[in-house]
Amino acid sequence: MDVKIMPKLISLYIRNVLFGFLLSGIFVSALMYFNVANLWHLVNSSSMGWVAAVMLFMFNGIVFAGVQFAIAIMRMDQDDTPTGGTRSPLVVDYQPIAIPVEEAAHKRR
Numbered sequence: 001m002d003v004k005i006m007p008k009l010i011s012l013y014i015r016n017v018l019f020g021f022l023l024s025g026i027f028v029s030a031l032m033y034f035n036v037a038n039l040w041h042l043v044n045s046s047s048m049g050w051v052a053a054v055m056l057f058m059f060n061g062i063v064f065a066g067v068q069f070a071i072a073i074m075r076m077d078q079d080d081t082p083t084g085g086t087r088s089p090l091v092v093d094y095q096p097i098a099i100p101v102e103e104a105a106h107k108r109r
Contacts, residue, residue: 016072020065021057027064028057 032040032053039056043049 012072013069016068017065020063020068021061023064023068024057024061027060028053031056 032043035041043053046052
């Protein structure tokens with residue numbers, strides 16, 4: 001008996017969300033480690049600093065997960081085989097064209 005446990009799209013979404021939150025963890029850890037904008041000091045010196053760190057992780061995770069899923073969806077139907085390019089190049093021979101200009105147009109007032 002073949003039972004589908006989870007549709008492929010849901011599985012793809014969960015994998016990309018997990019990967020997005022993993023990237024968020026790496027990103028927030030790097031921000032704290034390199035003390036960007038003095039974040040490490042702000043988080044450690046405040047009694048509610050951990051809330052700021054969790055919010056930073058969650059909001060970046062939402063953004064990174066959305067971007068990961070969007071990239072995965074856009075790449076689903078990408079065909080990498082070249083199409084076209086078999087025509088010979090168009091050769092154009094540009095020649096100057098004389099445009100008549102009235103003499104009155106050149107005179108200044």
